[in-house]
Amino acid sequence: xxxxxxxxxxxxxxxxxxxxxxxxxxxxxxxxxxxxxxxxxxxxxxxxxxxxxxxxxxxxxxxxxxxxxxxxxxxxxxxxxxxxxxxxxxxxxxxxxxxxxxxxxxxxxxxxxxxxxxxxxxxxxxxxxxxxxxxxxxxxxxxxxxxxxxxxxxxxxxxxxxxxxxxxxxxxxxxxxxxxxxxxxxxxxxxxxxxxxxxxxxxxxxxxxxxxxxxxxxx
Amino acid sequence: xxxxxxxxxxxxxxxxxxxxxxxxxxxxxxxxxxxxxxxxxxxxxxxxxxxxxxxxxxxxxxxxxxxxxxxxxxxxxxxxxxxxxxxxxxxxxxxxxxxxxxxxxxxxxxxxxxxxxxxxxxxxxxxxxxxxxxxxxxxxxxxxxxxxxxxxxxxxxxxxxxxxxxxxxxxxxxxxxxxxxxxxxxxxxxxxxxxxxxxxxxxxxxxxxxxxxxxxxxxxxxxxxxxxxxxxxxxxxxxxxxxx
Numbered sequence: 001x002x003x004x005x006x007x008x009x010x011x012x013x014x015x016x017x018x019x020x021x022x023x024x025x026x027x028x029x030x031x032x033x034x035x036x037x038x039x040x041x042x043x044x045x046x047x048x049x050x051x052x053x054x055x056x057x058x059x060x061x062x063x064x065x066x067x068x069x070x071x072x073x074x075x076x077x078x079x080x081x082x083x084x085x086x087x088x089x090x091x092x093x094x095x096x097x098x099x100x101x102x103x104x105x106x107x108x109x110x111x112x113x114x115x116x117x118x119x120x121x122x123x124x125x126x127x128x129x130x131x132x133x134x135x136x137x138x139x140x141x142x143x144x145x146x147x148x149x150x151x152x153x154x155x156x157x158x159x160x161x162x163x164x165x166x167x168x169x170x171x172x173x174x175x176x177x178x179x180x181x182x183x184x185x186x187x188x189x190x191x192x193x194x195x196x197x198x199x200x201x202x203x204x205x206x207x208x209x210x211x212x213x214x215x216x217x218x219x
Numbered sequence: 220x221x222x223x224x225x226x227x228x229x230x231x232x233x234x235x236x237x238x239x240x241x242x243x244x245x246x247x248x249x250x251x252x253x254x255x256x257x258x259x260x261x262x263x264x265x266x267x268x269x270x271x272x273x274x275x276x277x278x279x280x281x282x283x284x285x286x287x288x289x290x291x292x293x294x295x296x297x298x299x300x301x302x303x304x305x306x307x308x309x310x311x312x313x314x315x316x317x318x319x320x321x322x323x324x325x326x327x328x329x330x331x332x333x334x335x336x337x338x339x340x341x342x343x344x345x346x347x348x349x350x351x352x353x354x355x356x357x358x359x360x361x362x363x364x365x366x367x368x369x370x371x372x373x374x375x376x377x378x379x380x381x382x383x384x385x386x387x388x389x390x391x392x393x394x395x396x397x398x399x400x401x402x403x404x405x406x407x408x409x410x411x412x413x414x415x416x417x418x419x420x421x422x423x424x425x426x427x428x429x430x431x432x433x434x435x436x437x438x439x440x441x442x443x444x445x446x447x448x449x450x451x452x453x454x455x456x457x458x459x460x461x462x463x
Contacts, residue, residue, distance in 0.1 A: 025294040044322040095358055097322035128292030130273040133235035171235045211275050212231040
């Protein structure tokens with residue numbers, strides 16, 4: 001388990017652990033403040049004939065909430081995560097196979113979607129799937145005074161007028177996916193994207209540190 | 220371009236890390252300009268004028284210009300010429316379907332055994348283990364296995380006899396076991412005499428003189444993954460003294 005303390009762009013403390021499950025091909029848990037998500041990846045595995053795509057792999061994302069059954073909210077998050085994964089994975093290298101990503105929410109204290117994205121990326125890397133770039137998720141909240149809060153907690157989310165989550169890629173810092181709620185101006189959107197891009201540097205540096213530490217052990 | 224690659228040998232790469240394929244800025248006028256050829260192994264891809272890593276792992280280099288990324292993964296992706304341990308799942312007509320832990324089952328013809336003819340079929344039952352080699356393995360076609368080499372000899376491949384134990388280890392450990400002059404293997408040699416079959420797909424089959432020794436060997440190999448060399452030698456020494 002590694003922990004990163006953050007300073008300039010204020011992110012909560014975050015940490016990650018890789019290959020902690022024995023059965024899946026890749027797994028990771030990601031913690032952001034009190035929000036925690038556990039991810040497991042299976043694949044490239046056999047695919048159902050009805051879901052087979054002849055020139056690329058089928059990606060399936062399942063989000064399991066902490067209590068109860070997955071509902072509409074989880075479905076929409078699943079779609080966000082799936083589209084981000086499809087954008088960064090090199091799916092054409094494994095045609096007619098399936099990639100299943102299971103995300104178990106362990107605790108939700110705000111910024112759940114960005115935490116899911118980060119744990120998904122770590123799990124995909126752990127499984128050794130071919131990717132063209134890495135991605136990370138950053139959530140921004142705009143409160144009623146117009147202040148931008150990155151990586152908000154559940155209480156801060158409740159007291160905000162707009163909430164946005166961006167997935168950002170590691171090579172050119174472009175936005176891969178965005179999910180927004182509430183009302184905001186175009187200018188505020190641009191500002192939030194810029195802040196997220198800045199925050200993503202910190203997360204990507206953390207990815208690099210934790211992977212190098214992992215490989216320093218077994219080589 | 221080569222120098223930028225060589226500088227990073229032994230460093231950890233992440234997906235998306237790239238090297239530009241541009242030639243050097245200065246060209247010597249006296250020496251003859253020679254085009255450099257670089258061979259890229261698993262984990263490296265060419266995209267346009269750049270060489271991009273697509274897996275996380277350590278960059279490795281072999282003379283003259285071979286580069287690859289050494290990564291830890293658990294799911295096997297077949298490659299032509301690799302030997303694997305498979306389980307026969309189905310007999311259908313003249314082919315067997317073999318599970319090797321990949322994304323689909325491979326086919327193994329009954330004629331691809333040493334000494335088998337149309338009259339003389341090999342004795343293979345569903346559930347048997349086979350040690351076989353890939354002759355066809357690419358992403359668009361069904362993988363195909365054979366139990367003979369190019370001269371028609373078994374060369375160590377074929378159906379497993381009774382006894383022994385099959386278990387799974389990580390693909391990284393398998394590659395370490397199969398490497399020439401592997402230190403894990405030389406440590407194992409000093410324990411008890413055993414038969415060891417290592418498939419590139421992460422399956423390992425062990426047989427020793429007694430069940431107890433077989434189980435000890437299986438447990439030791441499975442724990443090798445997370446141990447450093449001194450820890451492993453210490454553990455092997457204790458086992459040899461009969462501590463376990």
